[in-house]
Amino acid sequence: MGLIYSKKIIKGSFFTSRTDKEVYFVKDALIETDDNGEITKIINPADQDYQRTLEDAKENKQLVETRDDEYVLPGFIDLHVHAPQWPQAGLALDQPLNEWLEQYTFPLEAKYQDVEFARKSYRHLTRNLVKNGTTTALYFGTIHEDANLILAEECQHVGQRAFIGQVVMDNPEQTPKYYRDSSTKEALNKTIDFIKQIRTLYQDSDLIQPVVTPRFVPSCTDEALKGLGQIAKKFDVLVQSHCSESDWEHGYAIERFGKTDTEVLKQYGLLNEKSVMAHGTLLTEANMDTFKDEKAAIAHCPISNAYFGNAVLPTRKLLEKKIKVGIGTDISGGFSSSMYRNIQQALISSRMLEDGVDAQKPAAERGVAGARISAKQAFYMATIGGAEALHIRAGQIKVGFKADLQIVRDELSAISSNASQDVFERLMYQTNADNISKVFVSGKLVDHK
Numbered sequence: 001m002g003l004i005y006s007k008k009i010i011k012g013s014f015f016t017s018r019t020d021k022e023v024y025f026v027k028d029a030l031i032e033t034d035d036n037g038e039i040t041k042i043i044n045p046a047d048q049d050y051q052r053t054l055e056d057a058k059e060n061k062q063l064v065e066t067r068d069d070e071y072v073l074p075g076f077i078d079l080h081v082h083a084p085q086w087p088q089a090g091l092a093l094d095q096p097l098n099e100w101l102e103q104y105t106f107p108l109e110a111k112y113q114d115v116e117f118a119r120k121s122y123r124h125l126t127r128n129l130v131k132n133g134t135t136t137a138l139y140f141g142t143i144h145e146d147a148n149l150i151l152a153e154e155c156q157h158v159g160q161r162a163f164i165g166q167v168v169m170d171n172p173e174q175t176p177k178y179y180r181d182s183s184t185k186e187a188l189n190k191t192i193d194f195i196k197q198i199r200t201l202y203q204d205s206d207l208i209q210p211v212v213t214p215r216f217v218p219s220c221t222d223e224a225l226k227g228l229g230q231i232a233k234k235f236d237v238l239v240q241s242h243c244s245e246s247d248w249e250h251g252y253a254i255e256r257f258g259k260t261d262t263e264v265l266k267q268y269g270l271l272n273e274k275s276v277m278a279h280g281t282l283l284t285e286a287n288m289d290t291f292k293d294e295k296a297a298i299a300h301c302p303i304s305n306a307y308f309g310n311a312v313l314p315t316r317k318l319l320e321k322k323i324k325v326g327i328g329t330d331i332s333g334g335f336s337s338s339m340y341r342n343i344q345q346a347l348i349s350s351r352m353l354e355d356g357v358d359a360q361k362p363a364a365e366r367g368v369a370g371a372r373i374s375a376k377q378a379f380y381m382a383t384i385g386g387a388e389a390l391h392i393r394a395g396q397i398k399v400g401f402k403a404d405l406q407i408v409r410d411e412l413s414a415i416s417s418n419a420s421q422d423v424f425e426r427l428m429y430q431t432n433a434d435n436i437s438k439v440f441v442s443g444k445l446v447d448h449k
Contacts, residue, residue: 077137
């Protein structure tokens with residue numbers, strides 16, 4: 001049985017992106033949602049039916065009213081979460097990527113063959129993400145199908161929109177024996193079975209979707225990459241992986257294939273308009289053009305990139321090229337589950353890219369001119385950018401879109417300017433989980449406390 005939604009009216013001032021340079025603000029609007037969890041009407045105070053709609057909502061007990069210091073925002077869309085890595089968030093980030101994987105990450109992910117451990121971990125994770133305002137997440141699971149199904153159950157239970165991948169890693173040269181698909185055939189069969197199971201179990205729900213998930217080029221054999229591309233096409237599902245994440249990973253693809261992993265992924269049918277590739281810090285100009293031509297999306301993981309990316313993603317350049325870009329926390333390469341914290345780091349990283357970091361160089365040679373992004377652009381990536389990458393009608397407060405929303409308190413409103421631009425910037429820089437009072441997914445209030 002699918003979730004049952006109910007019509008409601010949310011009264012509050014809201015911010016929503018329209019483009020990567022424009023944030024739209026409406027004060028004291030009425031946001032009407034229907035039984036399908038979609039926004040059906042936005043009524044401004046000056047509109048003729050405003051007062052009548054407000055009174056009817058109060059009489060019918062359909063009104064959700066915000067406080068004067070609260071604002072409604074679209075729910076955030078996290079484009080890159082390694083769900084099983086949640087217990088090690090913030091650990092061993094001083095290690096090189098390949099050593100971090102071998103010594104910490106793979107041993108942890110192997111523990112998810114224990115379904116009780118998986119349920120405990122995933123229950124904690126999903127609630128933590130929602131309380132931070134994340135209404136949709138694109139998840140890497142593990143190679144364990146039972147654990148991935150538990151992740152789906154926990155997302156459905158908490159009410160979060162989730163895209164979940166059965167991870168494939170069958171290359172014996174780059175994966176440990178204790179945590180590896182036993183064969184390419186098994187890996188591909190498990191991927192197909194997971195897709196079928198998710199579609200059967202959640203056929204009455206629009207919340208849970210399967211994703212084809214090669215971990216990344218190093219962990220997969222040629223046969224697995226080819227087979228996954230065919231599966232993605234046959235079942236018409238999204239694809240997620242990593243791409244040009246670090247000097248090591250980027251260089252590995254070139255050494256093995258004689259080409260970048262952008263070209264490898266394209267070769268095997270894994271880079272197209274339904275693909276979301278994490279990181280991209282080492283993308284070449286030609287790689288960027290390929291992403292644009294193929295209409296593939298990049299999950300910008302600014303905190304994780306600071307540790308493992310070996311470079312700063314040129315997000316402004318990508319946006320100007322009209323490449324789809326969203327934001328991912330990359331738990332646990334990123335230590336924080338908060339999209340707000342990652343928005344802040346995206347802004348900081350872009351500023352450092354523009355200003356440069358080596359004080360021994362002249363200012364004119366130190367950075368990359370025109371590289372910084374604005375808070376509006378970071379907000380756009382966390383909402384519309386993510387929605388476009390996942391092909392969902394969410395990420396905006398707009399008629400016809402899903403009512404995936406968060407109600408956020410501006411705790412400095414009593415002592416600071418209440419001009420809309422000032423409030424917006426404070427929300428982007430100052431919000432934490434304690435400031436988020438309510439979260440809605442498809443108009444349904446999510447119990448995240």
